[in-house]
Amino acid sequence: DQQVKQNSPSLSVQEGRISILNCDYTNSMFDYFLWYKKYPAEGPTFLISISSIKDKNEDGRFTVFLNKSAKHLSLHIVPSQPGDSAVYFCAAKASAQKLVFGQGTRLTINP
Amino acid sequence: GAGVSQSPSNKVTEKGKDVELRCDPISGHTALYWYRQSLGQGLEFLIYFQGNSAPDKSGLPSDRFSAERTGGSVSTLTIQRTQQEDSAVYLCASSLERGLNQPQHFGDGTRLSIL
Numbered sequence: 001d002q003q004v005k006q007n008s009p010s011l012s013v014q015e016g017r018i019s020i021l022n023c024d025y026t027n028s029m030f031d032y033f034l035w036y037k038k039y040p041a042e043g044p045t046f047l048i049s050i051s052s053i054k055d056k057n058e059d060g061r062f063t064v065f066l067n068k069s070a071k072h073l074s075l076h077i078v079p080s081q082p083g084d085s086a087v088y089f090c091a092a093k094a095s096a097q098k099l100v101f102g103q104g105t106r107l108t109i110n111p
Numbered sequence: 112g113a114g115v116s117q118s119p120s121n122k123v124t125e126k127g128k129d130v131e132l133r134c135d136p137i138s139g140h141t142a143l144y145w146y147r148q149s150l151g152q153g154l155e156f157l158i159y160f161q162g163n164s165a166p167d168k169s170g171l172p173s174d175r176f177s178a179e180r181t182g183g184s185v186s187t188l189t190i191q192r193t194q195q196e197d198s199a200v201y202l203c204a205s206s207l208e209r210g211l212n213q214p215q216h217f218g219d220g221t222r223l224s225i226l
Contacts, residue, residue: 004153032212043115043202043217044154051212089153098144098167099215101154 003027004092006102014110019077021105023090026071030092034099035064035075038087047088048075080109113137115218117203123224126195132188132221136205143186144206144215145178146170147199154202160186190223198225 005024013019021035031052036044050057050064050073057064063076073092077084087104116135124130136143145157156170160180171177175193180186190197200222204215 034214036217041219041222043117043204043219046214046216049212049214091154098156098159098170099154100156101146103153 002103003030004090004100004102006088006090006105008105009103010106010108012108012110013080015082016079019075019080019084019107019109021075021077021088021090021107023073023075023102024071025073025092027092027094027100028071029094029097030100031095032093033064033066033073034091035062036089036091036101037084038089038104044089077107082109082111085109115203115205115216117201117218117221119221120219121222121224123226124193125226127192129189129191130193130223132190132201132203132223134186134188134203134205134218136184136186136203137216138184140205140207140216141183142206142208142213142215143180144204145186145188146202146204148202148220149199157188157201193223193225195225198223 034049035047038044048062065074087106089104091099091101093099118133143160146154158178159167162183175191178188200220202220204217206213206215
């Protein structure tokens with residue numbers, strides 16, 4: 001059972017525009033959500049997180065939105081830059097439980 | 112360096128051999144995690160350490176897999192009698208404390224190929 005799903009395996013966005021990456025989850029006990037970015041041959045790099053008591057968290061060009069009623073999480077990147085091209089993973093956990101990762105979305109930023 | 116360090120970065124071995132993967136977490140991080148990522152898949156949790164103890168081994172796929180952590184720092188993941196399905200990137204992560212909402216920081220992984 002895939003508790004965290006990223007339904008879009010890939011996304012292409014023009015440089016300067018907004019990139020929106022989506023993530024859905026099924027476990028209502030999840031209370032902490034994270035986004036990671038991964039370049040080839042490197043480990044995932046932590047980007048931004050959000051606790052379930054919030055519905056938005058912003059850090060520079062990155063904003064994460066959480067809709068608990070819809071069990072939906074999204075990452076907005078604006079403006080998108082060529083260096084943002086990577087695979088993005090969302091992850092979630094419940095209390096002291098393990099992180100559960102989605103399958104990833106490959107983002108390509110076109111010049 | 113300040114990040115999580117893993118070695119070797121690549122390992123190619125024959126089916127049936129044992130392999131040992133090493134992880135050196137960020138200094139001061141008490142929680143340590145092992146994951147693996149098979150081709151085209153997401154990250155699959157293997158085992159978690161808090162200090163030297165492993166309260167959650169639920170992700171280890173078989174008894175051929177074991178891990179230990181000594182001195183609350185370096186951890187080794189051992190795979191005995193390797194099989195071709197063990198081929199994957201094995202990633203280690205550490206965080207300050209598992210119970211709190213602390214992000215996990217990853218190493219660059221060991222790419223394991225079983226011939």
